[in-house]
Amino acid sequence: ATSEQPYRTAFHFQPPQNWMNDPNGPMCYNGVYHLFYQYNPFGPLWNLRMYWAHSVSHDLINWIHLDLAFAPTEPFDINGCLSGSATVLPGNKPIMLYTGIDTENRQVQNLAVPKDLSDPYLREWVKHTGNPIISLPEEIQPDDFRDPTTTWLEEDGTWRLLVGSQKDKTGIAFLYHSGDFVNWTKSDSPLHKVSGTGMWECVDFFPVWVDSTNGVDTSIINPSNRVKHVLKLGIQDHGKDCYLIGKYSADKENYVPEDELTLSTLRLDYGMYYASKSFFDPVKNRRIMTAWVNESDSEADVIARGWSGVQSFPRSLWLDKNQKQLLQWPIEEIEMLHQNEVSFHNKKLDGGSSLEVLGITASQADVKISFKLANLEEAEELDPSWVDPQLICSENDASKKGKFGPFGLLALASSDLREQTAIFFRVFRKNGRYVVLMCSDQSRSSMKNGIEKRTYGAFVDIDPQQDEISLRTLIDHSIVESFGGRGKTCITTRVYPTLAIGEQARLFAFNHGTESVEISELSAWSMKKAQMKVEEP
Numbered sequence: 120a121t122s123e124q125p126y127r128t129a130f131h132f133q134p135p136q137n138w139m140n141d142p143n144g145p146m147c148y149n150g151v152y153h154l155f156y157q158y159n160p161f162g163p164l165w166n167l168r169m170y171w172a173h174s175v176s177h178d179l180i181n182w183i184h185l186d187l188a189f190a191p192t193e194p195f196d197i198n199g200c201l202s203g204s205a206t207v208l209p210g211n212k213p214i215m216l217y218t219g220i221d222t223e224n225r226q227v228q229n230l231a232v233p234k235d236l237s238d239p240y241l242r243e244w245v246k247h248t249g250n251p252i253i254s255l256p257e258e259i260q261p262d263d264f265r266d267p268t269t270t271w272l273e274e275d276g277t278w279r280l281l282v283g284s285q286k287d288k289t290g291i292a293f294l295y296h297s298g299d300f301v302n303w304t305k306s307d308s309p310l311h312k313v314s315g316t317g318m319w320e321c322v323d324f325f326p327v328w329v330d331s332t333n334g335v336d337t338s339i340i341n342p343s344n345r346v347k348h349v350l351k352l353g354i355q356d357h358g359k360d361c362y363l364i365g366k367y368s369a370d371k372e373n374y375v376p377e378d379e380l381t382l383s384t385l386r387l388d389y390g391m392y393y394a395s396k397s398f399f400d401p402v403k404n405r406r407i408m409t410a411w412v413n414e415s416d417s418e419a420d421v422i423a424r425g426w427s428g429v430q431s432f433p434r435s436l437w438l439d440k441n442q443k444q445l446l447q448w449p450i451e452e453i454e455m456l457h458q459n460e461v462s463f464h465n466k467k468l469d470g471g472s473s474l475e476v477l478g479i480t481a482s483q484a485d486v487k488i489s490f491k492l493a494n495l496e497e498a499e500e501l502d503p504s505w506v507d508p509q510l511i512c513s514e515n516d517a518s519k520k521g522k523f524g525p526f527g528l529l530a531l532a533s534s535d536l537r538e539q540t541a542i543f544f545r546v547f548r549k550n551g552r553y554v555v556l557m558c559s560d561q562s563r564s565s566m567k568n569g570i571e572k573r574t575y576g577a578f579v580d581i582d583p584q585q586d587e588i589s590l591r592t593l594i595d596h597s598i599v600e601s602f603g604g605r606g607k608t609c610i611t612t613r614v615y616p617t618l619a620i621g622e623q624a625r626l627f628a629f630n631h632g633t634e635s636v637e638i639s640e641l642s643a644w645s646m647k648k649a650q651m652k653v654e655e656p
């Protein structure tokens with residue numbers, strides 16, 4: 120019942136119980152979507168001896184939980200089945216690559232195929248008897264070699280894949296090639312490496328169109344000038360998913376990113392969002408990404424409720440028109456769950472005021488709001504020493520009055536506002552231009568102690584003189600997933616309210632700045648519960 124389990128989600132993917140982390144091998148096969156994930160079948164905490172659980176869906180919204188796909192049973196994976204990726208080979212043949220921890224505790228790469236291609240759910244998988252197909256490189260530590268990517272086909276008919284690694288704190292994406300999928304050779308130079316960044320986990324590498332929001336098949340041949348390549352890296356030391364945009368040259372086997380990898384590199388999400396993995400969906404011609412969103416309460420809380428971890432809501436992603444960053448947006452199937460729409464236009468929100476959004480279930484909602492600002496000359500000057508957006512957000516939480524901002528949403532709020540998760544913007548002047556900051560402030564998200572209530576923040580690359588400042592927030596009991604500037608900046612957080620649960624939760628639009636702002640448009644929906652059930656034997 121909800122009262123006993125107030126933090127279970129209604130439309131974010133979760134297993135019925137136990138520990139879940141990384142999404143593994145997402146793919147679409149004959150119109151059925153598959154999600155595998157890192158799973159501990161014995162309890163709600165992580166354990167290195169990982170299994171792969173498996174769920175399928177016809178719409179990426181409602182899921183059927185199947186039997187486990189991989190268990191650590193063979194010499195090449197006896198100590199754990201770690202993350203990996205799927206590829207649908209020509210002739211419509213799916214294969215899976217994953218990391219195993221072998222009898223000597225070395226990370227190695229393994230191959231598996233479905234037992235019966237006529238089973239629409241591909242329930243059973245067969246591990247290749249010649250595993251491992253890639254063993255640990257000599258110069259690499261045994262636990263620094265994992266998470267093979269989706270493979271891609273080159274013009275000459277051979278395959279490529281990447282495996283994440285590190286050597287002496289230099290993060291490495293090793294490049295391998297193969298003609299037969301069984302014998303793999305490491306290229307002399309890795310696809311990319313950056314010193315001082317530590318282990319790269321769950322590397323993802325995929326093309327994006329420079330002039331279209333459609334997805335690109337990972338194996339697109341002869342990409343010409345119409346694609347760039349995204350290299351996504353999970354920086355283990357920071358628990359952050361960063362990405363680079365650049366040019367991949369198949370002939371030279373090299374990748375030239377447009378920017379250096381630093382701590383201010385672009386991130387898929389500036390909150391809790393890790394080990395993301397994308398796949399190309401041929402049904403709707405798009406690229407979809409999902410990621411593990413960890414808990415932020417205590418181990419004792421996790422043990423008491425018996426589960427840990429959710430998946431982010433699936434996002435479509437594509438290259439922004441400016442070709443400098445990705446845009447991300449909840450997949451359109453979300454509309455299947457919309458009900459009780461409330462909406463209004465052109466409402467002034469005076470400085471220091473708030474407005475309750477009534478008529479929806481605020482603990483389970485999808486909210487879109489956009490703001491128009493006038494008299495921007497009044498905006499405060501950005502202190503030149505304020506360079507770290509997360510720090511600015513932490514030091515200037517939702518209670519701190521500015522001129523333009525904080526304005527935004529109070530999600531999962533109690534009626535007395537003692538509990539609230541504030542997602543908001545501030546607008547500053549900087550060198551005669553304007554800067555938009557987006558924050559997600561969890562400091563008042565729960566009356567409970569012993570919970571990490573960190574505040575997150577990032578800049579949004581929009582010009583408030585030209586563009587409205589928009590926010591979309593998916594609220595689902597214990598997860599708040601926000602998209603600023605139509606998907607330019609995303610912040611996902613986990614919260615554990617004690618008052619603002621179920622029917623008690625409320626939603627407000629607020630403006631704690633001194634200047635008024637106009638809500639040009641607000642639309643909000645209650646969300647129906649997605650069906651997630653275990654397949655009956």
Ligand code: FRU
Pocket residue numbers: 140141157169201202218265266320321394
């Ligand atoms: C990332 C990660 C992967 C590894 C898996 C183990 O969260 O550490 O590198 O394969 O989780 O569960």
